[in-house]
Amino acid sequence: MKIQLQPKKVLLTLCSLFFSLVFVAQAQNEGLIHIWPGKVPGETAPKHPAVITDNHSGEVTRLTDVTDPTLKVFLPDASVNNGAAVIVCPGGGYKILAIDKEGHEVAEWLTTLGYTAFVLEYRVPEKQDGALNDIQRAIRIVRSEANDWKLDPDKIGVIGFSAGGSLAARAGTMYNEDSYAPQDAKDKVSSKPNFAMLIYPAYLDKGENRSLTPELKVDENTPPMFLFATADDSHANSALVMATALRDNKVPVSLHLLPKGGHGYGLRAGNPAGESWPALAESWLKGIVK
Template sequence: MKRFFILLFFIVCSAFALAQGTDTLYLWPGTVPGETEAKHPPVQTANTSGNVTRLTDVTDPALVVFEPKAPSNGASVIVCPGGGYNILAIDKEGYEVAEWFNQLGFTAFVLQYRVPNKREPALYDLQRAIRLVRSRASDWKLDPKRLGVIGFSAGGSLAARASTRFGERTYTPVDAADSLSARPDFSLLIYPAYLDEGENRSLTPELRLNEATPPQFLFGTADDRYGNSVLVMAGALRDQKRPVTLHFLSEGGHGYGMRKGNDAAETWPALAEKWLRRLTLDDNRPLLP
């Protein structure tokens, strides 16, 4: 038993060593809403296939802070890794993405939301994270009106849910931060999953769009088994006359992050950068309501 805990300690430490963040910000100061297990460090799984570090058993949700080495542009983004709501592909769809945003001048926050099989609590975690970053925007010299989210696969589902359910009180407020808005100012959904769980593969019913739904950048591929999600979401945003940009390639598959060797992985970052610059950087204005 002692050897087991020593091994677990080193697994957890190795996972955190991969993160080059400047700080870790825990979301819930006391009891974690909707959580039945005690707080403990996340567990790195033994599966490292594809050179991916996978975390699971998250009971103490947190943000890993990545501050830009170059001058900050005052904008920020919360990164939601994917993993089927079972694990978090924490490096491939988290830390590596955050470092890319740093190169653009963004302050990035990688979200360790609750897994496995905790879809609703995961939404609590992202909503709380958005509010917490806004409440402490002055600490990082950020504009609280230029805070977005980006998500991959299940993380894309989570980002879409936060971008459409921000008007709901999903958990009991715990402090003054929870009086702030949980609405992202912009959203990027990269090969998102689970957005077409409605009748006849229509928009998932919980995703309720309206005039306040933030601008969205959607990217997917035709050979992705979840590829219908971006098409359904783009159509729904268009129907609601909300700002939406869709890019859809013929090939790329799923779960490629932004690593070299996959055309889709090498394509979306340049397109996203152009969209972000037009939306948040070039003239430094607040985003559309």
Template sequence: MLFCFLMGSGLNMMAQQIKTIPLWPGTVPGETSKQPYKMSADSSRSVHRIAEVTDPFISVYPAPLQVRKDVAVVICPGGGYSILAIDLEGTEIAKWFNSLGYTAFVLHYRVPKKELGALQDVQRAIRIAKSRAAEFGYNPDKVGLLGFSAGGSLSARASTLYEEQQYRPVDKADSVSCKPAFAMLIYPAYLDKGVNRALTPELKVNGATPPMFLFATADDQYSNSALVMAGALRDAKVPVELHFYSKGGHGYGLRPGNPAADVWPGLAQTWLKQFDTK
């Protein structure tokens, strides 16, 4: 029902033109050249997948003026750091955020298997989003993250490693902090690579880590990631909300016909309202 709304009348509110912003005006860190992104031939489950990104960028989905709130979200699609499920966990999510009044940025980070590049890309994306807040109409201190699966891993890394400069500054935008205001991790993966499936050592959770919303299901092979991250946030006294349902599996986005997809958007919407106040 929700997805039908987005594909139907809800899109009438979203006549704003989508703008694309390259992350790196010059050389991309660690890349020898910039090439147009390449799509995968695999479109199973009606999911469009990007197979290769060497010139990362963000697509801007401005919220309609009549419902616009002062919050923006950078969306990190999943795909195992190998592909980007760009519609299922990107553009469809951005349009849903627009329907709620939030400006959205879909991050096309580097793949395949470029975990450092992806972290550089998300840090740069947050800084660009903050530096252009006046242009798109939100508060630069209210730029958060939402990530699915590997994108949830990337969002967790960005939320805990924001004090570690991952690239040489490029321009004025890099003088801005890349710390997100909040993070929403939906069926996150790869957060439990520590000993005995403990929290991944790379993730530096402490009292300054931004608030998080986590959603996962017991029948998802990666669901321990949400549990260990929630535990680490709790222990550090960081505001955290965890929802752990029995069924839903992995990789459902907003699409109908999945019990988890039916419930997480409403829970996330309610949680996100705390950041709406002017």
């Protein structure tokens, strides 16, 4: 039996299939921004999705081998949207990214406060120069597309944890240094964050006698910062030296140092520090984002 297809029906079927595939592709990529449309500056490996490590201890998902940095977007409910954005930098010693505990979970909390959150998958492992490229580019993308996200371009901040706190500090103090060659018109806007929150930051005290890391250039134009750490954290000196540098340059700074809590707690329940800093940060943000 020979079946003869009518051209119009074939065309309609093909069109329907095409738009279905487009819809599926858009749905899969909804809320995900690849920050480098072309070649990634300084990257020699081909672009591919980040690798999930085999280490899931502490119920943490860890990513490594990031060659295609992205921003994952978390939107607040329209009824609470305050027009401000926060780029979230997970920690992991510049080796991995604790993407859920210090990334997605933090972003979801920020949306309840009215902030549009962007979780940055920056380059790891051991690609500190590339990570600085990534955070600078991420801030420029969010600022240049502020109208699309219903944001105020002057209300774009960063929050970082551990190594992510180091990266957020670098973004807040090295914005006058163009760490990569301009890619497009987005790179014409400023990469300076309007505020920064450093939660148990690390690697900020690599100067002589554990002083401020030399690459961190703090002056009167440095954005206001919120710093949180605990005395029993081996990295706690990072928050102290940064707070001192900010104070010396008359930059608004809020420093909180609790006796106990250790390191790497995110905002999960069961740790006194993890249960304390979110409320303190929320209060501080209300005074900064007006």
